[in-house]
Amino acid sequence: MESVLQSLLEVAANPSSEVSRWRQRTGGKVVGWLPIYVPEEIIHAAGALPVSLWGGRTEIVRADAHLQGFACSVVRAVLEYGLKGTYNMVDGFIFPSTCDHIQNTSDIWASLFPDRPKFDLVYPANRQSKAAVVYLEQLFADLEQWLEELTGQKVTSEKLRESVKIYNCYRALLADLFSLRSRKPESLSGPEMGQIVKSSLFLEKAEFNRHLSDLLPWLEHRKVKPAPKARLVLTGIMAEPQEILAILDELGGAIVADDLALGARILRAPVREELPLPAALVDRHLRLGPCSTLYDWRKGRGAHVQHLVAEHAADGVIFINMKFCEAEEFDYPVLKAELEEAGIPLLFLEVEQQMAAMGQIRTRLQAFLEVLGKGAGS
């Protein structure tokens, strides 16, 4: 079992070689998608491998000529990877309308790579509108057609139903993994947990599901660290750089639940299999949230995070802010006020994908854990 775990960690550490291997082995097309929400089921049903393009740690050299320094580190890294050839094994690109950064990077991308297939997944932001349903149905139909042209394979309703089953199974398995994280936080290190989720974004899901269902019973009895001194909820875009998770382990803090975009947010809301397809995928998109990038005039995130704290008996919340993410940065003051009122300790950590120095992060985490009264030094 250790080797299964290692293989997943290896995929997360070096996704491009795994993706290249898949491409060579199957001769299939690779479809890269930017954050946050993409109906992967349709990509999967078209016989392509959906892979997430969520940036990464790379020195920004070429991208600076195209994007200002106040663009978020995710789109700068995506552009950098594109320009330096890291995405050469990616056959098609999907840019969702997640935010101004991604939306405008899509146009820059088009001018730099006019011949590389790209689909702009411009979602309806007003999901309350009845008109949004028709619009979204058309959008997914267009996506399906684009994928069929790219892969040369028809997305039949049988294939789509099969893919939906695989993805619902994937979500259920990750829910089990998240439950384990809360029940037995000592079974996986913080970075291992993050890497397992990350590996799922590069592996074909049926294959990932087999690995994870093998792994789960074994993990129940695994112990890699002492019981945590502080149980924490992590909210934000993603838990990167991953050193943060290692530092938390060292300090005795454990993430027992998350509200991360690259985490619980994309794994919520299973597709209702009793509904016809592709309407069921539209229905899922309309049920997603809360998320800083999905319009919500009720600002439901605060209640959701408080619910997570209660459900997982957490001691505090870390808001991990991807610098320049306006969607998150607008949520923060509201969440801060709500958590203060509820008496829930909150730490604001600002990160960029390219950051290297972790000294300040360590100091702040240490201080926070001490405030929680359960710090490593107390």
Added chain:
Amino acid sequence: MLKMSHAGNYLLGLTMLHYTAPKQADRKKNPVAWCSSIVPVEFLRALDVLPLFPENHAALIGARKMGVELAEAAEAIGYSNDICSYARADIGHILTGKSPVDGLARPDFLVCCNNICGTVVKWYENLAKHFHVPLFLLDTPFNHEREISEHSLRYVEGQLREFIPWLEGVTGKIFDYERFQEIAMVSNETSKLWREVLALAKHKPAPFTAFDTFNYMAPIVTMRGTPEALEYYRLLLDELLQKVKEGAAAVPGEKYRLLWNGIPVWYSMRPMLQLLAKYRANLVCSTYTNGWVLEFDTDNLLGSMARVYSAIMINQSLGLKLTNLQKMLSNFDLDGIIHHSNRSCKPYCFGLYDLSRQLQASNHAVPEMIFDGDQTDPRHFSWAQFESRFQSFIEPLMLTQSPNGYRRQS
């Protein structure tokens, strides 16, 4: 700049009226709505709603150099300095009560349209939470292509149809479609005059500068659809036509005709005007002020409003932005472009570098400068950088000029 004219006095009166009327309004008759800068106000006017525009207010905050103080007030409760400075300044005004116009009257409801950015969606979510009032979002999907797709337009039109009963619900009034049509006609007529005003800059020398238009634009933004705004642009057009007739030059000896691409640097307009004038350069037009030229087909009002409100330049592809620049370069016979890389306005400036490169590669290439700035927050603007970039931009132009007069006729 123009000395105080009849139109100028009228503008001052309108601005006063715009900010004070909501404070004195009987909210049953005249509910107050806060709106993002390009929403279909015609619906609101038809129900005697008084709209207020936090962005316009924030521009005033910037112009009166109150931007830093108010932005810092928002930052003190957790708003990141990375967030749009209009939002920070305006939230700072809510927190402190400070404002150049004694503040905005409290809203009864909010209307937001994301045809200018996603930032306003987040900003208005927070306003809805703060004031506990309803919010309507009009979503105009970003257009990455040359043409806006039909299904996108149907979706926007569908939302406009839903907007009517929503408004009836929050105002407790009955929507009168005929009144709405009349207001749309007034709005149309006002937009047409605004377009004509802006087009006068085609004259050489131009009778005004784009800096002047940043003042002229207030009524088209805030009072579109009212007879008062219409009257203002009639007065203004008459005055400007007179100036054209007299051959008056906003910049004496105008030699270089430039385009401004971006939101103004509200707190630095005068020094910029003076620097440009020193080189006899005039900013004759801008992509910004064109945003409020909104003309509808009155035979298909909802359908054409869906199109017009979606087709805001910064809600569209880089290709369309390039075409727009190229058109303006030839229509106004321009010698160069000043691009504002504005830390606050992401949709306006992500893509600017490639836009500039594409323009240079096209047969419309003119000298360009890009400077780093911010619309309201001077902490992100360096006068020294602006001045030195301007000099390196204008000097090559000076070398290619003809001895007396314009560089060339295109």
